[in-house]
Structures are given as structure tokens and as C-alpha cells.
Amino acid sequence: MHVPDGFINAPTSVATGVVAAGALAVALRKAGDELDEKTAPMAGLVAAFIFATQMLNFPVGAGTSGHLLGGALAAVLVGPWTAILCMSTVLLVQSLLFADGGLTALGTNVTLMGIVTVAVGWGIVKIVTVVGPNSPKTVVAGAGLGALISVPAAAFAFVGLFEFGGTADIRLSTLMAAMVGWHVLIGVGEAVITALTVSSVLAVRPDLVYAARHLLSTRPLEIRTHTKPATS
Amino acid sequence: MTTESTSRVSPRSGPSTRTFAVIAVLVCLALAGLASYYASGHPDGLNKVAADQGLAAKEKSSVAADSPLAGYSTQDVSNDRLSGGIAGVVGVTVVLLGASGLAYVVRRRAASSEN
Known part of the structure; x- marks a missing residue:
């Protein structure tokens, strides 16, 4: 879904740049609360995995393909604020080194793929969990559902931006149907990859899945409250 | 199913974080360096819609279009498999170092502001 230069006009691109910069500034602060000895090494791995998986376009029919966006996956594995940092790193490298996604469109791409997918994906994961x-299966289901919806949500957001600052005259209903239609199909692939990845990590190191921490912390916390009631 | 029992498993039962990280990096390198050759070459959802709706003509070439790795192929490497593979491996390495470095800095800053 990398938006190239020229699709969105300059004022709208500046606006999405401001949105992206603002979200990044908040994420840089808030990610400090998420990053501990477990999440910190995961951040680099998650970003690298998303970069690698984004190269793997899968066919969705009629000469069209899609690839993982990864916002929901990143949020589940390292937490939403760190996920924004991971996604932004991937998008910056893609834009600068690989000319994938325009440089003036970087704010738009960070907003769509780095913020919208993370926010929608994480919101759904939270609701489901x-x-x-209280089971790992719930985390996997939430991750899959969050991933599934995050992709058409990003497509929907693109159409919204295009209504404000699109450079071509396309009927809103036509663009909406085409964008959301294709991205519902791509969302199915996103859901499969996300659920498989999350369940794989849960199987070997459940403690490395940010969204599954409540499952592991239940027992030690109970013991502590019984043995040390006075400590805060 | 293995996931059934994971909630009761102690966090220390799995591979060490170091082993996990090494395997994860190898998986990323294999996906970007080898498997990417077999990825679909069709336009993605946005590019397809742009082509169908006449938006593709508005696309401007990126300032980064002259990058030696532009378009996930390596300049002056004619073998497709190698050209894409090098691009993938370089990309995974740069992203891994970039995001790890960022996480390190953010974590250190958060730790120092708490003390």
C-alpha cells in the first residue's frame, strides 16, 4: 500500500507529515514504558520480520497482489507505541533505500501503515482479550481479527485522504469500493500471517508476546500479594 | 495443540532469548534473501486501483529512485535471484540495526528519566 509521490497533493502531504511526526514524538515517550529487557530485543526483530514479510507479495486474484502491512502484528508482539516506532523504521528504510513509497508521501505512509493499522489492530486485540x-488462543484470535480489519481500515483512511488531497478526479464511491474491496482480500492474508506468527512465538516463548503478558503474570503476582502485602 | 499448554509453562522453558533472536534473524534473512524471489509480481491493491482508475499517471518518481537498491533490485547485478536477494539481506540488516538502536536509545532515556 506504499503511496508513491504524486498521488496526494502537497498540503495534504504536509498535514499527514505533521500527524506522523506528532505520533512519533508521543511514541518515542510512551514506548519507554513498553520497552523492557524482553521487548527491547524484540523491537529490532519485529521490524526486520515486517520488512522481510512485506517483500513477499501474495496473489489475491485478477492480477493483483498484497503483502503484510504488519501494524497489528507489531502491536501484539511489542506493544502499540513501540509498534509505531518499528513500522516507521521499516517505512523510512523502504522509502530511502528502495524507493518504495514516495519521500514526500512518507508522512502519508507512516500515518496509514504505521499508525492506522497499529491503532485499529491494537484496539481490536484489546477488546478481544x-x-x-484468558487463554493464548484468545490472543491469537484477537491478533488475527485485528490484522484482518486493520488493512481495509488503512485503505479506508487512504480514500479519506484522497478526498481531501487526491491529484486525480475519481468518484468517491468508485475509489472506496475498489480500495476497500481489494484490501479486504489482502486483510485475509494479513490475518493468516499474523495469527501464524503470533501463535508460533506463543508456542516457544509466550513471555515475548506483549499482548499475552497478562496470561503469564497472573500467578507470580498472586504469590507476591500473599507473601508481601505491605510492599507497594 | 502446543498453544494449549503455554499459559502454564514457565517463561524459562523455551529457548533462550539469544537463541530465539538468532533463529528469528535467520528466518528474516531467508524470507527477504531467498523466498522473496517467489513473491507475486502483480501490482499490490493500491497500485492496481491506481492503474484501473487512471491515477497511476500522476505518480512521480521518487528522489530515491537512483538508489543502488531502488525497487528491491541491486544495481549492476544482472542475476534476478541474487539482485533481489542482496537487496533483501541489506534491508533486513539496516532495519534490524535501525529499530534495535532506536529501541535501545528510547529505553535508556526512559530508564535515566526514572532515576
């Missing part, structure tokens, strides 16, 4: 039973 709060509502669902």
Missing part, C-alpha cells in the same frame, strides 16, 4: 477467555 478483555472480552474473551
